[in-house]
Amino acid sequence: QVQLQQWGAGLLKPSETLSLTCNVRGGFFSGYYWTWVRQPPGKGLEWIGEINHSGSTNYIPSLKSRITISLDMSKNHFSLKLRSVTAADTAVYYCARGGVTGYGKIWFDPWGQGTLVTVSS
Amino acid sequence: AIQMTQSPSSLSASVGDRVTITCRASQDIRNDLGWYQQKPGKAPKLLIFAASSLQSGVPSRFSGSGSGTDFTLTISSLQPEDFASYYCLQDYNYPYTFGQGTKLEIK
Numbered sequence: 001q002v003q004l005q006q007w008g009a010g011l012l013k014p015s016e017t018l019s020l021t022c023n024v025r026g027g028f029f030s031g032y033y034w035t036w037v038r039q040p041p042g043k044g045l046e047w048i049g050e051i052n053h054s055g056s057t058n059y060i061p062s063l064k065s066r067i068t069i070s071l072d073m074s075k076n077h078f079s080l081k082l083r084s085v086t087a088a089d090t091a092v093y094y095c096a097r098g099g100v101t102g103y104g105k106i107w108f109d110p111w112g113q114g115t116l117v118t119v120s121s
Numbered sequence: 122a123i124q125m126t127q128s129p130s131s132l133s134a135s136v137g138d139r140v141t142i143t144c145r146a147s148q149d150i151r152n153d154l155g156w157y158q159q160k161p162g163k164a165p166k167l168l169i170f171a172a173s174s175l176q177s178g179v180p181s182r183f184s185g186s187g188s189g190t191d192f193t194l195t196i197s198s199l200q201p202e203d204f205a206s207y208y209c210l211q212d213y214n215y216p217y218t219f220g221q222g223t224k225l226e227i228k
Contacts, residue, residue, distance in 0.1 A: 037165075044219055044220075044221045045157075045159075045165065045208055045210075045219040046219065047210070047216055047217040047219065058216075059216075061122075061216065094164050094165070096165075101170075105153070105170055106155070106171075106212040107155060107167055107171075107176065108155065108165075108210070109166075109167040109176065111164035111166070112164065114164050
């Protein structure tokens with residue numbers, strides 16, 4: 001059974017770089033989309049980006065200039081970096097595995113436990 | 122980006138009730154839609170993908186329907202553990218977008 005465990009710094013100052021890592025246990029990278037979703041406190045979910053096993057990425061346009069998602073299969077993890085953070089980036093960040101069925105339908109499961117990242121001076 | 126409009130934003134119901142949550146897409150998304158349940162302080166959990174396919178291990182009281190722009194999540198007989206927030210997610214094109222969520226509360 002695949003499990004995702006994530007970690008990273010929880011308190012940042014404005015202009016710093018958010019850095020989170022998601023470790024993949026019990027599974028393999030090929031054929032999946034390794035995804036990040038965030039949720040500001042008390043608000044809804046926002047898909048922010050993904051990477052596949054080939055290193056191809058897709059990002060939400062509003063973050064495209066600041067976001068990098070990378071993959072290190074030798075260490076069984078993928079990572080999120082978000083540069084120049086502001087208070088608007090304060091959120092719980094989740095990693096998730098995106099899968100595709102044989103007929104091209106997408107699902108997201110499992111999810112990491114979430115990491116609250118607070119940006120405050 | 123495709124806008125997903127979910128309704129209602131909150132809902133009060135009793136154990137045993139049948140409840141329906143709807144999601145409307147701003148354009149045709151075929152059946153590229155999933156439903157996720159989230160409990161306070163927890164990660165989302167996949168319930169339904171491809172609009173109507175029940176994820177393995179999810180109780181059969183959950184069902185999804187719809188295609189094109191209009192979609193529905195139905196819980197046939199509410200159980201105490203179903204009181205949570207529910208989100209739809211379109212995966213038709215990038216950026217993927219969620220509905221704003223429905224908070225299901227005990228009446």
